[in-house]
Amino acid sequence: MSPVSPELIITDIGFIAAALGSLGAGIFVLYKSAKKPLNRVFFLYAITAAIFFLSHVIGINIPDPELSRRVFLFNMSTILGSVLTAHWVLALVGRDKSQKKILIAFYALAFIIICFFLTFPDGFLKPSRPILYFPNYYVQGEYYYLGDLFFYLVVIYFFSHAISAYIKADIVLRKRIRYVFTGILCGYALGLLPALPLYGYDFDPILSSLTGLYIIPLIYGLVKEELMDVHVIAKQAFGYTVLIGGIGITIAGLNYLNVYLVLNTPDFPSWIVPFLSGIIAVGIASLVWKKLKQNEELKYEFITVITHKFRTPLTYLKWSIESLRKAPSAEEREDALKNMEHAEQRLYELTDVLIDSAQSENREHSYKLTPVNISRLMGKIINETLSDAQSKKVDIRFNTDWSAKVLADENKIAYALQAVLGNAIAYTPEHGTVLVSIVSFARKIRITVRDSGIGIAKENIIHIFDKFYRTHQARLEDTEGLGIGLFITKNIIERQSGRIWAESEGVGKGTTFTIELVRAR
Numbered sequence: 001m002s003p004v005s006p007e008l009i010i011t012d013i014g015f016i017a018a019a020l021g022s023l024g025a026g027i028f029v030l031y032k033s034a035k036k037p038l039n040r041v042f043f044l045y046a047i048t049a050a051i052f053f054l055s056h057v058i059g060i061n062i063p064d065p066e067l068s069r070r071v072f073l074f075n076m077s078t079i080l081g082s083v084l085t086a087h088w089v090l091a092l093v094g095r096d097k098s099q100k101k102i103l104i105a106f107y108a109l110a111f112i113i114i115c116f117f118l119t120f121p122d123g124f125l126k127p128s129r130p131i132l133y134f135p136n137y138y139v140q141g142e143y144y145y146l147g148d149l150f151f152y153l154v155v156i157y158f159f160s161h162a163i164s165a166y167i168k169a170d171i172v173l174r175k176r177i178r179y180v181f182t183g184i185l186c187g188y189a190l191g192l193l194p195a196l197p198l199y200g201y202d203f204d205p206i207l208s209s210l211t212g213l214y215i216i217p218l219i220y221g222l223v224k225e226e227l228m229d230v231h232v233i234a235k236q237a238f239g240y241t242v243l244i245g246g247i248g249i250t251i252a253g254l255n256y257l258n259v260y261l262v263l264n265t266p267d268f269p270s271w272i273v274p275f276l277s278g279i280i281a282v283g284i285a286s287l288v289w290k291k292l293k294q295n296e297e298l299k300y301e302f303i304t305v306i307t308h309k310f311r312t313p314l315t316y317l318k319w320s321i322e323s324l325r326k327a328p329s330a331e332e333r334e335d336a337l338k339n340m341e342h343a344e345q346r347l348y349e350l351t352d353v354l355i356d357s358a359q360s361e362n363r364e365h366s367y368k369l370t371p372v373n374i375s376r377l378m379g380k381i382i383n384e385t386l387s388d389a390q391s392k393k394v395d396i397r398f399n400t401d402w403s404a405k406v407l408a409d410e411n412k413i414a415y416a417l418q419a420v421l422g423n424a425i426a427y428t429p430e431h432g433t434v435l436v437s438i439v440s441f442a443r444k445i446r447i448t449v450r451d452s453g454i455g456i457a458k459e460n461i462i463h464i465f466d467k468f469y470r471t472h473q474a475r476l477e478d479t480e481g482l483g484i485g486l487f488i489t490k491n492i493i494e495r496q497s498g499r500i501w502a503e504s505e506g507v508g509k510g511t512t513f514t515i516e517l518v519r520a521r
Contacts, residue, residue: 005133007206012057014209019053021215022046038091045088048081049187053211056194060134068128068136073121075138076114082151083110086158089180093165093173106154113150117143131197132204140198148195155188175497179217187214317343367409367495371520374445375400375438377410381417382436385425393430400438405520406445408496413517416492419485420449420500420513427511428453440519447515456504456511464502465490493517 026046029039055074062068083106090096096103117124123143128136159181166177193208317340324336382396389396406413424434432452439446456464465486493500498517504510 007133007204008061010206011209012061014212015053015057018212018215019050019057021212022049022053025215025218026050037096038088041084041088041091045081045084048077048084051077052081052191059128060137062128063135065127065129065136069121069125069139072125072128072138073117076117076124076147079113079147079150080107080110082154083107085184086154089158089162089184092180093162093169093177095161095165099161102157106157109150113146117147138194138198144198183214183216183218186217187211190214314343367412369407369409369496371405372408372410372413373402373404374406374408374413374447374517375402375404377414378417378436378438378447381414381421385418385421388422389425389434392425392428392432394425394428395431395433396425396436397433398436400436401440404438404440404445406517407520408498408517412492413496416489416500416515417447419489420515423485424449424451424453424511424513427451443519444516445519447517448512449515450510450512452510454511455507455509456502457507458504461502461504465500 023046026043029046030043051074055071055077059068059071062071083103086106087096087103090099090103120143121141123141124147125141125144126139129139131137162177162181166174166181169177190208190211190213193203193205193211196203196205320336320339320343323339324333327333327336378400379398382398386396421434421436428434428451434452435448435450437448437450439448490500493515496517498515500513500515503512503514
């Protein structure tokens, strides 16, 4: 048995990872919503990409020239894949309908070229031959260039539309286009490296093993920036899928390494790599168990919190109804009705918060971004909360640039600002101070809410935006809180291309919340 080249091992691992990443991303998006044309097109594109990666990695490892050539014929998937990519990009930027006829023509031409190559396979590829460290490699046929010409034509077509849409797009769509552009450009640049030796270039295509990196910006856009309206449950499932896939690739890589070391280093102990694989497997099992335990704890906490919060107003309603039935005077009946109204209002508020929490994870929850004078909006919110602050003798100070404007959805950003300011007042003791400041920068507006309240322990800072999370001090100070407000706030701000973070020197030393939003031009 001949030694296995380390370059071949790296190439194999890279392309297997790329195939699994593409397939996983496609299934993930289809799982989210198989009814959406955009999702179905992306899934088909992911399938063609996975076929290319697998046919490449299998073909380069087959020693038989004819069998290798037959496997390489599946590379024709890139011809159809280029059109699917164009279709997906155009749908993403809202131009698929206006370009419908051109897309149909591209699909028809792609199928004609594929049928031609299937009828005359020698025109596409000839029997493979060994080069460099590959047991076999591509040998282009007489008409191979037709597929390349069509591929580059389609790529230029959809990239031109992506650039044109980017120039005219709002900030949210621009971010989406950037992720798509970066991912596809990275994938095509690295994925085309294996073609260079076909054209006589003396080039080692080892860098093509990094082709799978193209999926990283796409996955980040899918999960973090709502590239294709992905629900949180699907995101979590995909996260676990990526983790499991990564583990599988790591273990497969270790097995490849073990074979290489055993073949090339006779004195190397053959038990070391399997031992490492076992340690990794045990570690991952422990991690999965921990995650499952955390999910169960979160579910228990959710049920406990909701049950407790709804029980109080429901009890109020029960008592008020009983009082109303027994009330001998009009004044007592009026008091009972007021208590019922108060309980009803509390139930409404709790339900509204839960709906907002659900909508913050609903990727179809629309945002309309317009220029908003954030200083005037903040001033209005301060006036609305002034009575709460005065009842606690909390002093609110406001320093601002009154011309500061942000690009935001006014109603939703108002909710976020109210939540942050409301928290600052709620967790600041009597005679405390809340300082609100707004500062303008070249491309962003920074809003700071600093209080002299209960503060946050440093180990709790990282959890402060988690759903239903409340510190021990917060629970003692405000027994009615749900631990949802900051979670919703973070979602609202991030969906408008902003960010929020919290800082505190520790318990009893106050907290500073900082929000950065995109400055309106």
